[in-house]
Amino acid sequence: MRVLVTPEEPSSELADALVLAGADVVDPADDGASPVCAVVDLTNEVASVLRRARDLVAQGTPILAVVGAENLPLLETEDWWDDLAVSPINPVELRVRLRRLAAQMENEDLLSYDDLELDTATYQATLADEPVDLTYMEYELLRFFVEHRGRVWSREQLLSRVWGYEYFGGARTVDVHVRRLRAKLGEERSDWITTVRSVGYRFG
Amino acid sequence: MRVLVTPEEPSSELADALVLAGADVVDPADDGASPVCAVVDLTNEVASVLRRARDLVAQGTPILAVVGAENLPLLETEDWWDDLAVSPINPVELRVRLRRLAAQMENEDLLSYDDLELDTATYQATLADEPVDLTYMEYELLRFFVEHRGRVWSREQLLSRVWGYEYFGGARTVDVHVRRLRAKLGEERSDWITTVRSVGYRFG
DNA sequence: CGGGTGCTGTAACACGGTCTTCACATTGGG
DNA sequence: CCCAATGTGAAGACCGTGTTACAGCACCCG
Known part of the structure; x- marks a missing residue:
């Protein structure tokens, strides 16, 4: 502050x-x-x-x-x-x-990364000042990534921290959401989320 | 005082x-x-x-x-x-x-948003200088929204802050009141209250 | 006192969007 | 080259919300 x-x-x-x-x-x-x-x-x-x-x-x-x-x-x-x-x-x-x-x-409620901005108070996201329409889970996942950029997260870790501790579901669910996020981030920004083979994903 | x-x-x-x-x-x-x-x-x-x-x-x-x-x-x-x-x-x-x-x-006797005016002293509301007939709860909810515009409020938060901390009731109650509010605000203004899926509502 | 009226909360249903899962294609490493 | 891991697309289940209807109340008025 x-x-x-x-x-x-x-x-x-x-x-x-x-x-x-x-x-x-x-x-x-x-x-x-x-x-x-x-x-x-x-x-x-x-x-x-x-x-x-x-x-x-x-x-x-x-x-x-x-x-x-x-x-x-x-x-x-x-x-x-x-x-x-x-x-x-x-x-x-x-x-x-x-x-x-x-x-x-x-x-204080503004999270940002490069030209991405997340307003956690209004649940709105913008890319280069253009609003992006994210679903609830997409938003939560992206917010987690931005808040915890720079390190690798396994699918299990992401499931428990983003979806909730008591969540039991297939790990592939994460893959699909990552895919949709990359699509909405656009071609040139899709590499913000890096796949670390056999480990998980890393943002930034 | x-x-x-x-x-x-x-x-x-x-x-x-x-x-x-x-x-x-x-x-x-x-x-x-x-x-x-x-x-x-x-x-x-x-x-x-x-x-x-x-x-x-x-x-x-x-x-x-x-x-x-x-x-x-x-x-x-x-x-x-x-x-x-x-x-x-x-x-x-x-x-x-x-x-x-x-x-x-x-x-705060006079609250306003766009062409809406709320007179908190007389409990009267006008839209473009035309009086609107709001019930007590509708008025309280709209007033809270106008006073706290620009951020998302969950149904539970709205129940606590508008209905009262000791209120225990179904969260769907909020939905119905939001709907009634939107109806009275009219077609073109009904988007003043935005639904944020899985989160709650945002005004303005 | 009794009937009417308007407000509020709740239940039920329908609809649409979202999430999850699966099958299959593709990639990358050993 | 093979196998495991991941990307991709589609289908169905599920969840959240809009909408309507109705019951319980309080209040007012005759």
Whole structure:
């Protein structure tokens, strides 16, 4: 989860909490790294200076204000922030709030590989921005592959992890679904799923 | 600012903070006193018991969860609350959060999507300025969809969130209500509610 | 009190899509 | 070259959903 922090030298306590919360701090100068949330550290600053936080990030990016208890009243009349946390902040609380704000950005549910995108919230798939019509099982299998790319999975493993642990059926079922997936991915992308003879399949 | 508190005997610390924050606690039994926010005190309770908070207030009423730091992880996987506060809670922080949630409530008096408008204050719906006659359940379901458009909801999730957490009934009930909704929305708008096979329904 | 009316939940059925399986063709390795 | 493993196509079983009808209720009105 990528967040932008301002001012760039936050209190060491906030920096620690961000690490514990599992957040990656991005460089404001790096245009490519779009954050899912901005964190404004008001522990040592006055609010008026930092209203400009809105200008630092793309419109729609939620803003979390971190503030000392004594400065809370200052925020009451402001409306540029989307959530607040009182320092010293609990890392778990920070993570919960960041997650929630990121979900508001609704980018967290997006899985992607090359020009494939899977939106797990809407169950929609696109290839090069063109919608692809996948059936339920096709979608579940492809999602598993994208989430676990780079290693070989046996048919039995795929059956238990995608179809369900209690599933009892022929292993060839996997083959057929792989085939249909390759067909829907198209000619040039069909090698995304590699057959490893006598072992199983690998994605990516 | 009127708030509903559950359980009815909150910790004395929360009770004090509510007074200091300037909140009036309403009686759950009093139907006339509609609160602008519900406060769920999880300091001494487990979350699972109190998901029912959603059932205590009208749909759309925001819910503030008050939780001890040690129980924070419990809330991470839940989605029935709109904001949270870690106890012991600062009265000023409580006031700021309640204000924000109450404002959110007021802004939702008018919900709209395309040429559909829902007036949650009067329970009236219009399509292209033409009034539509919706039954109670139809209205509640449509309102949930409009408020949570853009993602898929399983039948079980819809039963929990629209019918109530303690509701136990067949999942097919949702199907029938979706059908009735589609019929009243009319031919050309019936695809607002998309069926996602083996998963559920998505609005918008 | 009794009948009517509208809302809600559930059961039953039909239809269409999807999954699974099978038979057969093709490939690849020893 | 042979055998095992995999690709391919089609057929049938199965599952999920749309649709309709109906029963139980609550409510209203005479």
